[in-house]
Amino acid sequence: VCSRTTCVNGAAPETPPILGTDGNLYGVTAGGGHGSCGTGGIVYKLTLAGKLTVLYNFSNTCTDGSNPNGIILGSDGNFYGTTVYGGTNIDESPGVIFKVSSTGAYTILYSFCSQTNCTDGEKPFFPPVEGNDGNFYGATNSGGTFGGGVIYKLTAAGKYSVIYNFCSLENGACPNGAYPYAITKDAQGNFVGTAIGGADGGYGVIFKITPSGKYTLLH
Secondary structure (H helix, E strand, C coil): CCCCCCCCCCECCCCCCEECCCCCEEEEECECCCCCCCCCCEEEEECCCCCEEEEEECCCCCCCCEEEEEEEECCCCCEEEEEEECCCCCCCCCCEEEEECCCCCEEEEEECCCCHHHCCCECCCCCCEECCCCCEEEEECEECCCCECEEEEECCCCCEEEEEECCCCCCCCCCCCEEEEEEEECCCCCEEEEEEECCHHHCCEEEEECCCCCEEECC
16 A cells, blocks of 8 residues: 555555455555545455555545545445545535445445534444345434434435434433444344443443334443
């Protein structure tokens, strides 16, 4: 990474690559590339022999997202991920959810802050996970109705909805947590995640949430 003086082949890979169905590795870098908005990162393919190919450069216009933070392999063979910055609502630079194919065909699935006051969330720090129902679920670190972040659902058809707002039990301390980072799927098809703020002393929580949005504070 950054073996070229201009770092057009990417820089700062913050998450490891994943194995594609073709046996190659796929991943993102948070920086580098040659987008006109700066070093907005790339999506890359790496053969097991070590040959790297840039599949997509972020920040061609900034509206396509900037600074990706990981990808997952969907059941359809495409890759899904999020960016921390950029998006259609560029004044807020809230990030996007995207899909990219193994050949580099790129699609924005959702641009955050599409709702007034970013009630739909902003700044997703990790990519979504695919639920047993084929929909995608994830977290944003801020935004939402109460500003403490959200858990969202994105259907395979592209319909976006917030299924939980953090700080919805606001009493000055956000007892159910605030500012979630990421979620993972458990054996029952529910999701378990962490939030870095709220609860006793403001030190964060571990939580469980169902695909329908039923929230349980675990710790």
